[in-house]
Amino acid sequence: MxxxxxxxxxxxxxxxxxxxxxxxxxxxxxxSSGCTxxxxxxxxxxxxxxxxxxxxxxxxxxxxxWQADFKTVSARQSFIFQTPVVMxxxxxxxxxxxxxxxxxxxxDAEREAAEWLxxxxxxxxxxxxxxxxxxxxxxxxxxARALIIKPEVLFLDEPSTNLDGAxxxxxxxxxxxxxxxxxxxxxxxxxxxxxxxxASEVVFLLHGKIHEISAGGVFFDAPRTNEAQSFLRGxxxx
Amino acid sequence: xxxxxxxxxxxxxxxxxLDNDLVEISLxxxxxxxxAVFIASLIGLPLGALLAVARFRYRRTVIALLxxxxxxxxxxVGLVVYLLLSRAGPFGVLxxxxxxxxxxxxxxxxxxxxxxxxxxxxxxxLWYLYxxxxxxxxxxxxxxxxALLWDGRRALLTATLTGFGRAIGEVGAIMIVGGNIxxxxxxxxxxxxxxxxxxxxxxxxxxxxxxxxxxxxxxxAVHSLSKTERGGVW
Ligand SMILES: Nc1ncnc2c1ncn2[C@@H]1O[C@H](COP(=O)(O)OP(=O)(O)O)[C@@H](O)[C@H]1O
Ligand SMILES: [Mg+2]
Numbered sequence: 001m002x003x004x005x006x007x008x009x010x011x012x013x014x015x016x017x018x019x020x021x022x023x024x025x026x027x028x029x030x031x032s033s034g035c036t037x038x039x040x041x042x043x044x045x046x047x048x049x050x051x052x053x054x055x056x057x058x059x060x061x062x063x064x065x066w067q068a069d070f071k072t073v074s075a076r077q078s079f080i081f082q083t084p085v086v087m088x089x090x091x092x093x094x095x096x097x098x099x100x101x102x103x104x105x106x107x108d109a110e111r112e113a114a115e116w117l118x119x120x121x122x123x124x125x126x127x128x129x130x131x132x133x134x135x136x137x138x139x140x141x142x143x144a145r146a147l148i149i150k151p152e153v154l155f156l157d158e159p160s161t162n163l164d165g166a167x168x169x170x171x172x173x174x175x176x177x178x179x180x181x182x183x184x185x186x187x188x189x190x191x192x193x194x195x196x197x198x199a200s201e202v203v204f205l206l207h208g209k210i211h212e213i214s215a216g217g218v219f220f221d222a223p224r225t226n227e228a229q230s231f232l233r234g235x236x237x238x
Numbered sequence: 239x240x241x242x243x244x245x246x247x248x249x250x251x252x253x254x255x256l257d258n259d260l261v262e263i264s265l266x267x268x269x270x271x272x273x274a275v276f277i278a279s280l281i282g283l284p285l286g287a288l289l290a291v292a293r294f295r296y297r298r299t300v301i302a303l304l305x306x307x308x309x310x311x312x313x314x315v316g317l318v319v320y321l322l323l324s325r326a327g328p329f330g331v332l333x334x335x336x337x338x339x340x341x342x343x344x345x346x347x348x349x350x351x352x353x354x355x356x357x358x359x360x361x362x363x364l365w366y367l368y369x370x371x372x373x374x375x376x377x378x379x380x381x382x383x384x385a386l387l388w389d390g391r392r393a394l395l396t397a398t399l400t401g402f403g404r405a406i407g408e409v410g411a412i413m414i415v416g417g418n419i420x421x422x423x424x425x426x427x428x429x430x431x432x433x434x435x436x437x438x439x440x441x442x443x444x445x446x447x448x449x450x451x452x453x454x455x456x457x458x459a460v461h462s463l464s465k466t467e468r469g470g471v472w
Contacts, residue, residue, distance in 0.1 A: 056370060
């Protein structure tokens with residue numbers, strides 16, 4: 001395989017909005033494999049951290065260092081938004097868009113897409129306008145569109161927060177399959193059950209800072225900090 | 239009231255007998271406006287998309303300028319184009335004054351800011367929805383504009399039709415640069431102005447009704463064509 005864009009190193013990174021520092025300073029290294037769950041209450045800075053790593057948010061201070069140049073790095077990662085973003089086109093056209101952007105011929109792109117439509121169960125909707133899909137279907141389409149480029153890193157920002165139980169199960173199944181295929185996952189959630197089901201590593205964020213980092217099992221069985229303990233108990237953290 | 243009724247009768251008569259002059263000036267109206275709107279769209283639509291996705295220093299100034307150009311008095315546009323194209327003017331050698339080409343030039347100047355401004359407004363909203371996704375997918379600026387122009391085509395059609403309505407109903411500028419010459423530059427609007435001047439109100443009104451009918455039919459036709467394309471969802 002071509003050389004990896006990982007590990008990713010964050011060096012003294014912070015994000016400021018106006019006078020307020022909403023994230024950081026953060027020092028962290030994202031290792032080459034596994035599923036990192038970014039856990040924390042609302043407003044902890046999960047979205048900001050993910051957008052920062054993906055390049056949607058510029059750091060106000062500090063450095064974000066990948067193992068390859070900007071172009072390579074941008075081409076090998078995808079992002080799933082909390083509210084799925086679909087384009088005003090058919091499901092199929094949405095799905096092949098990232099391939100067309102990479103100048104892959106339409107015929108090849110559509111052949112590739114057929115597999116993904118089946119994987120996410122949207123074959124019957126492929127000629128349907130994507131905006132008419134339900135929330136869960138849109139998010140599945142977004143998953144397929146993110147994975148179709150075979151990313152090395154996949155960021156997911158609370159992908160099932162607005163979805164019903166059945167859709168959440170399908171999204172998690174897709175995430176598990178991506179993990180099994182070797183995709184590096186970084187996923188934000190405030191759903192402790194979901195975190196427990198997927199995490200190989202947990203980053204617990206609080207007030208814009210990394211409060212605790214542990215391996216998945218360790219974090220849930222023996223959280224080291226009081227705040228993580230009360231968060232896992234379901235207390236409201238202020 | 240009598241004049242109005244006579245106008246309808248006149249209009250019906252002109253249309254039913256397929257009056258030669260009427261057909262000729264109607265076709266010229268269509269020709270001038272369609273070509274002008276086509277050229278204005280080639281400039282205005284990409285400009286609207288560019289203003290939606292690009293962030294450059296004087297972007298706001300350009301948008302404000304476009305919005306004010308939308309209200310350009312056609313008579314002044316006509317006067318300026320006249321001076322540019324007249325014998326003594328910088329483009330006098332082209333000998334374009336009092337030709338349909340001169341009318342098209344004037345209309346392009348009037349209609350382009352309208353199409354650019356309306357398409358910018360529509361595409362700005364679409365860009366707000368697409369922004370994160372298209373940046374995440376790492377699209378080039380040209381690819382972003384292309385995505386907006388394609389996915390926003392319905393709104394752009396409306397912008398273009400607005401421009402068409404403005405063009406086909408315009409009289410001040412094309413009167414000055416076209417000269418309302420019979421069998422050469424006479425169109426529906428200038429013919430109406432002429433007949434009013436002669437006191438031929440019912441003929442003027444008849445022409446007016448034909449003009450409005452053409453505008454309405456074109457709008458309906460374009461809209462129903464675009465709706466059948468995909469169930470009219472967006
Ligand atoms: N554009 C912004 N301007 C000002 N404050 C913001 C902005 N975006 C996020 N914030 C603030 O930053 C903090 C972290 O936000 P976010 O990263 O969205 O948290 P989370 O995803 O964990 O809920 C919150 O307090 C939020 O209000
Ligand atoms: Mg968030």
